Amino acid sequence: MKALKERILRDGKCFEGGILKVDNFINHQMDPILMKSMAVEFVRRFAGTSINKVMTIEASGIAPAIMVGYLLELPVVFAKKKVPSTMENMLSTKVYSFTKDRTYDVCVSRDYLCPGDKVLFIDDFLANGNAAKGIIDLVRQADAELVGMGFLIEKDFQHGGEYLRNQGIHVESLAIIESLDNCHITFKK
Numbered sequence: 001m002k003a004l005k006e007r008i009l010r011d012g013k014c015f016e017g018g019i020l021k022v023d024n025f026i027n028h029q030m031d032p033i034l035m036k037s038m039a040v041e042f043v044r045r046f047a048g049t050s051i052n053k054v055m056t057i058e059a060s061g062i063a064p065a066i067m068v069g070y071l072l073e074l075p076v077v078f079a080k081k082k083v084p085s086t087m088e089n090m091l092s093t094k095v096y097s098f099t100k101d102r103t104y105d106v107c108v109s110r111d112y113l114c115p116g117d118k119v120l121f122i123d124d125f126l127a128n129g130n131a132a133k134g135i136i137d138l139v140r141q142a143d144a145e146l147v148g149m150g151f152l153i154e155k156d157f158q159h160g161g162e163y164l165r166n167q168g169i170h171v172e173s174l175a176i177i178e179s180l181d182n183c184h185i186t187f188k189k
């Protein structure tokens with residue numbers, strides 16, 4: 001998506017270890033106009049897919065997911081990284097975060113991820129695919145169906161996208177980064 005790629009080139013910052021910081025428009029300060037355009041693009045790319053629920057993982061997936069849910073007029077559920085003491089009927093899985101180098105317990109209530117749900121997962125980044133694998137596990141535990149996964153930014157060199165596509169999952173990424181070597185941003189053609 002042209003507008004996102006241009007914004008990444010303008011405001012994105014590279015860090016050691018293949019990390020891209022997009023705090024200026026996605027992860028800290030947020031640009032709602034761009035966020036809306038990205039959600040419109042997801043709706044276009046997943047048109048024809050039967051979806052009844054949008055799912056994401058806290059915190060940074062919530063903003064794009066709610067925009068998609070708003071446009072599709074569907075509920076949005078986010079998997080929580082802290083297990084609330086009051087949560088009943090909980091499903092949980094473990095997710096390793098390479099940006100924070102720690103493993104989280106991620107959970108969602110069975111009240112909101114139900115058998116037969118047709119789930120579209122939305123997140124900000126796809127890197128190694130660990131968050132996505134956690135969501136796949138939660139969806140499986142719930143006897144729901146994963147109908148697609150949409151990411152604002154995919155880092156191709158971390159191969160999460162390759163893994164998910166090889167599983168037959170419909171993956172859409174709005175900007176695919178081929179390399180961040182020498183802190184230079186190169187997009188996949």
Ligand code: 5GP
Pocket residue numbers: 018019020021022027060096097098099123124125126127128129130131132160
């Ligand atoms: P994965 O689980 O696919 O390895 O990584 C995806 C998760 O890690 C995303 O939910 C995102 O929050 C975080 N993440 C991965 N790579 C980056 C990055 O380059 N920049 C930022 N800001 N977050 C990232």
